[in-house]
Amino acid sequence: IFAGLIAHSGQISVGLSQGYSAILIPKLLETNFVDQSQASWIASLGVISNPLGAFVAGICAECFGRKSAIALAAVPHTISWLLLALSKNVSMLYVGRFISGIATGMSNVYYLYVSEATPNQRAWLASCGPVLVSLGILIVYILGTITTYQKAAIISIGPAILSLALIWIIPETPAWLASRGRTNETKEALLWLRGPGLNVDREYQELCETNAKRKEKKESLLRALHKPNVWKPFMILFIFFVLQQLSGIYIILFYAVNVLKDIGIDMNEYAASVGMGVIRLFASILGAGLANNFGRKILTFFSSFGMAIAAMGVALCFRFELPSWMPLLCIGIHVGTSMIGFLTLPWVMTSELYPLRFRGSLGGFTTSIVQILSFATIKTYPDFKAIVGLEFTMWIFGVVGVLGAIFALTILPETRGRSLDDIEMKFSSRSNDDSSIYAGKIFSNAWSQPKNITLQRFTSISEEKQSNIAANAYVYDNFCLELSPEKLEKDIEVSEKKLTRDQRVVVGIALDHVRV
Secondary structure, X not given: OHHHHHHHHHHHHHHHHHHHHHHHHHHXXXXXXXXXXXXXXXXXXXXXXHHHHHHHXXXXXXXXXXXXXXXXXXXXXXXXXXXXXXXXXXXXXXXXXXXXXXXXXXXXXXXXXXXXXXXHHHHHHHHHHHHHHHHHHHHHHHHHHHOOHHHHHHHHHHHHHHHHHHHHXXXXXXXXXXXXXXXXXXXXXXXXXXXXXXXXXXXXXXXXXXXXXXXXXXXXXXXXXXXXXXXXXXXXXXXXXXXXXXXXXXXXXXXXXXXXXXXXXXXXXXXXXXXXXXXXXXXXXXXXXXXXXXXXXXXXXXXXXXXXXXXXXXXXXXXXXXXXXXXXXXXXXXHHHHOOOOOOHHHHHHHHHOXXXXXXXXXXXXXXXXXXXXXXXXXXXXXXXXXXXXXXXXXXXXXXHHHHHHHHHHOOOOOOOOOHHHHHHHHHOOOOOOHHHHXXXXXXXXXXXXXXXHHXXXXXXXXOOOOOOHHHXXXXXXXXXXXXXXXXXXXXXXXXXXXXXXXXXXXXXXXXXXXX
C-alpha cells in the first residue's frame, strides 16, 4: 500500500497541470494578454503533447523499468512550472504548457506500477490516483483565487520534486524484474512489498514460471497485434476512451471557470470552481472506496448514466431558463458521477487488460491515441460551442453518457477480483496456439454440458500450472463423450509430432477420462 501511494504521488502534479489552464486563461483574457484563439491553444497545448509523453513513458517503462519511468515524469513537470512562473510572453506560456503536457502524458505508468506491485489491492490503490489528481486540481483552483498564476506555478514545483525524491524509496515491480531474468531482485522486491514474516515463495515461483512460458512464446509486438489478447483489449479500451473524451469530462475540467460563466451563475466563478474541485475530490474518494466493493461494469454504468442525466439537466435548464443554481447543481452532479467510474476506470483498465510483455508499450500507445482525441475535443470546444450553443453541446454529452451505459452493460469486461494472468488468459482462450483450439480441430464433436469429474481434473491441472485446461474444460469433455480410446489414440499417433508439452497433457487427461 505504501509503495502504491508513493508511486501515485506524481498524480498531484498531473492534477495541478490539468487544472492550471482553468485559472490561467480567464486571468489572461481579463487583461487582454491573449485573445480567444491564443487562449484555446494554451488550453490544448497541455494535451497535444500528451502522446509524446505516453510514448516516451511506455518505452522507458519497458526498457528501464516502471520506477525509472515514474522518476522521469517528474523532470518535465518541474521544467514546465519554471517556464510558466517566469513567462513574460505568450510563447513562453506555449512552451511551458507543451512540456507540462509531456509530463501529464506519462501518467499511465503510475497505474502500471500499482497494478503489478500490488495486485491484490490494485482496485482501490489504482483509484487513489484520481483522488490525488483531484487534490491537485483543487489546490490549483484555490491558488487561482488567492494569488497570481505565476506564484501558483512556483508553488506547483514542490509536489514534482517530492515525487522524484520519494520514488527511490520503493522497489521495482517484481513482474518487470522477473521478465528481465533478475530473479534475486524479484524475490527481494516481493519481500519488501509484501512485508516481513510473509511467505512469498509461491508468488515468486509463479512469476518465474509465467515468465519462462512467455519466453518460450517470445514474439514481436507487430506479430502479436493479431492475437486476441492484444487487439481485443485495444478495441475495448479505444471505445471506452472515445466515449470518455466525448462525454465532456475534460472540457468541464479545462474550461471550468468559462463553463460556469456560460451557465450564468450568481456568484464568483473562481469560488464556484473551487466548489467543483471539492466535489471532485470527495467523489474521487468515494470512487476509490466503491472500487474495492463493486465491479468495473456496475461502476461504469452508474457513472455514465449519472453523467447523462446531469448533462441533459443542464440542457433543459437552458431550454426553460431555470434559476442558475439548477444548472450549477447539474454540473456538480456531472463532475461527481464522472469520478466514480467514467473518468478513472479507463486508465485503471489500461494496466489490467494488456498482456505483461507488451503492457508498457501498448499502454503508452493507447494513451497516445487517446490524448490526440483529447486535444481535438479541447481545442475545438470553444468554436463548436460558439456555433451550436451550450445547450446543444450538453445534449451531445448526455447522449454519449447513455452510450457509455450501454457499453458498460454489453461490452466492458469485468476484471475485479481476477488476477492479471487470469485476465490475459481470458483474452487468449481462443487464440490459434491455445490448447482448446487444438482440441477442437482434432476432436470436433457434439457440444454438451461438461461433467463435474472432467472439470475437476482439468481445474487441478490448471492449478498446477501444467496448462490452461480449466478455462476450456467443456471442449475436452465434449469430445470425450463420443470418442472411443482406439479412435483417440489413432488421432494422437497421427498428430503427435505437432503436439506441444501442454497439448500432450491435455490429450493425456482426455484419454484417461475416455478409458474410465
